[in-house]
Amino acid sequence: MLEELLDAGHTGAEYDAWLIDIGEGEQFGSGFTEINPNSKIPALLDLTGPEPVRVFESGSILLHLAEKFGAFLAPSGPERTEQLNWLFWQMGSAPYLGGGFGHFYSYAPEKFEYAINRYAMETKRQLDVLDRQLAERPYLGGDTYSIADMANWPWFGQLVLGRLYDAAEFLDVDSYTNVVEWAKRIDARPAVKRGRMVNRPWGEPSTQMPERHSPADFDSIGSDKNRQAAE
Structure with missing residues (x-):
């Protein structure tokens, strides 16, 4: 944001x-x-x-x-309400994806089939909800990119792009074509590319920025200065 x-x-x-x-x-x-x-x-x-x-x-x-x-949220009216609908939808939905599916599929020391299946089905249901919403509009709140998209993309966008829990194939994310198109559209935004690097101390050096204090810090990505901040 x-x-x-x-x-x-x-x-x-x-x-x-x-x-x-x-x-x-x-x-x-x-x-x-x-x-x-x-x-x-x-x-x-x-x-x-x-x-x-x-x-x-x-x-x-x-x-x-x-x-x-006064940005990325309609000032009033139905468009604002719809954007807020999807902002708050994320708050209720993401815990099932993260603390539910993500935990039992990726992090739990024991694999419980019931828990994995339970949260996998809920995650797929949520993806279907998003897919239907995005079938006739480019963004969740309508025609305009908003904080609703910013809230949902790091969870559901990253999931369908294959960056979350290594679960894309298991969840058949490619079948949610509208979500995939939405995720790619947002992923291509320059601000999103930069934002994904901020406070990231892992991965390839070219993607890491443990701290960010000015725009010039992006010029030092992968440098000794950046590695020292990570340490």
Whole structure:
């Protein structure tokens, strides 16, 4: 969202992105829990006003930024409502994909057929819901790319592009043709390509940016400076 805002000319969206290493428990430190008492990432501290404003939960962050900059969310009317429908749909649906299917299919120390099948069927049902929504419109909220797409794409878009849980074949994601086309359309956006690198300390060096404090940091991707930040 922040990279999209910058691409759209909103210079006030310039930001610092700090890596919180959840593997080391940094989300439980007092500095972080002051921003998000639930100890989850991501969290945002907006310092642009007279007083700092803490914002936590992805949906709240997206809505806060959309309203602050007047971008990627219709200002009023049915289009705004539809975009918010799909923003909040993601909040209720993604836990079944992540904590449900993702956990039992990829991370659980034991493979329980019932749990895998249960959450696989729910994930496929959700993909079908998205596929039907995208059959007659390019984006979830209608004709315009919005925070609804930004919220759903990292989950369902990454899934159908084969980047999530190594489960594309198992879930037959190619059969959801409208979702695949939507996912590719968003994946091609320059701001999305940059955003996927931010706070990423793994993978190929050319895709890593553990911290991001200015646009110039993209020029150092893969450099010793970037590797030191990852360490």
